[in-house]
Amino acid sequence: MSEEVFLALCRPGFESDLAAELSDRAVDLGVAGYPRTDRDNGYVLWHSQQGSLMPLLDTGLIFARSLYPCAHAFTELPEADRIGALWPALQQQGPFNELYLEHADTNDGRELARFLRGFRKALEPRLRKGGLLRERAERRLHLFFQDSRNGWLGVSPASLPLPENGVMRLRISPEAPSRPALKLEEAMLRFIGRGRPDGVHTAVDLGAAPGGWTQVAAKLVGSRGTVVASDLLAMDALPDVTFIEGDFREEAVYERIIASLGGRPVDLVMSDMAPNMSGMKDIDQPRIMYLAELALELAQAILRPGACLLVKVFHGEGYEAYMKQLQAGFRSVKSRKPGASRARSREVYLLARGFQRQD
Numbered sequence: 001m002s003e004e005v006f007l008a009l010c011r012p013g014f015e016s017d018l019a020a021e022l023s024d025r026a027v028d029l030g031v032a033g034y035p036r037t038d039r040d041n042g043y044v045l046w047h048s049q050q051g052s053l054m055p056l057l058d059t060g061l062i063f064a065r066s067l068y069p070c071a072h073a074f075t076e077l078p079e080a081d082r083i084g085a086l087w088p089a090l091q092q093q094g095p096f097n098e099l100y101l102e103h104a105d106t107n108d109g110r111e112l113a114r115f116l117r118g119f120r121k122a123l124e125p126r127l128r129k130g131g132l133l134r135e136r137a138e139r140r141l142h143l144f145f146q147d148s149r150n151g152w153l154g155v156s157p158a159s160l161p162l163p164e165n166g167v168m169r170l171r172i173s174p175e176a177p178s179r180p181a182l183k184l185e186e187a188m189l190r191f192i193g194r195g196r197p198d199g200v201h202t203a204v205d206l207g208a209a210p211g212g213w214t215q216v217a218a219k220l221v222g223s224r225g226t227v228v229a230s231d232l233l234a235m236d237a238l239p240d241v242t243f244i245e246g247d248f249r250e251e252a253v254y255e256r257i258i259a260s261l262g263g264r265p266v267d268l269v270m271s272d273m274a275p276n277m278s279g280m281k282d283i284d285q286p287r288i289m290y291l292a293e294l295a296l297e298l299a300q301a302i303l304r305p306g307a308c309l310l311v312k313v314f315h316g317e318g319y320e321a322y323m324k325q326l327q328a329g330f331r332s333v334k335s336r337k338p339g340a341s342r343a344r345s346r347e348v349y350l351l352a353r354g355f356q357r358q359d
């Protein structure tokens, strides 16, 4: 295979998000290539024409549940001897320390689960016997089946953790992705450095419950970073996240957030705070703009120069004035109505980048 092909599995319906994320990350890495996917097929194939996406195995992706380079495409495996047909490629790529048999998370894919259980029973002993499955080997074997005869053989370094489940992992309810988490993923990917997590080590998350954004932020800062989250409502504890419960309009909550940062320079302040909606514009609009004002005030006190503020506001009274304040204090301000936001909602996210301290 002359060009590099990566297979990335995702939750069905998120193929275009994953394709966009791969394209963004490829641009960052200086890789020329293109994604290929079909609607709702649960995966994206990335073809690199120049350069390699290998560094992504280390950093992971938001929308990918699994990502690895494909070494070999298999087509029309004979039903009577699939293993025999795969054997030369297995010998070429092995030995492996683990075997992953995979299918897309679609109805068609799930129908393969039974076939794959049987196939594993046949393949594992053959691999062991042939010396191709050994504990100390340095690569994992991935066999991705589109159907029972066609698919891809991929390998990934055993030293790297398997990608966590991307959007799956971010879901608050097991049934549906959290709408706010998806909105933040989009906002972060498209706004804050095109999915590149470097540069954000300390983040503050206001209006954090139930924790969708907080989980994204925790992922962004990594295990050595700091996330301070706060909300009126309690939320489940998250590893390595300091949570402060209380009304952000109260001075005491503001002070507790500052204190818990211990003087660390902050790279990102996010506010998804929204008041309980009365449905009456004249009441809701000033309330949300007030919360946005307070978020800006905190940001001005704790952001390091060059840092970002991501804040939710509503179009309406006070919006233009708020924009002007952001424009005066930051190098650039972009607004975005995320795709995951309800079409007619007035909600808009503003990302202000390049904080300029005005001492």
Ligand SMILES: C[S@@+](CC[C@H](N)C(=O)[O-])C[C@H]1O[C@@H](n2cnc3c(N)ncnc32)[C@H](O)[C@@H]1O
Pocket: 178, 180, 181, 206, 207, 208, 209, 210, 211, 212, 213, 214, 230, 231, 232, 233, 246, 247, 248, 249, 272, 273, 274, 275, 276, 291
């Ligand atoms: C849209 S939800 C946030 C969702 C969250 N970003 C996520 O990803 O799970 C808005 C949150 O703002 C909080 N909130 C509203 N007014 C607040 C205030 N005055 N102080 C602190 N939190 C507030 C609400 O309790 C609510 O949890």
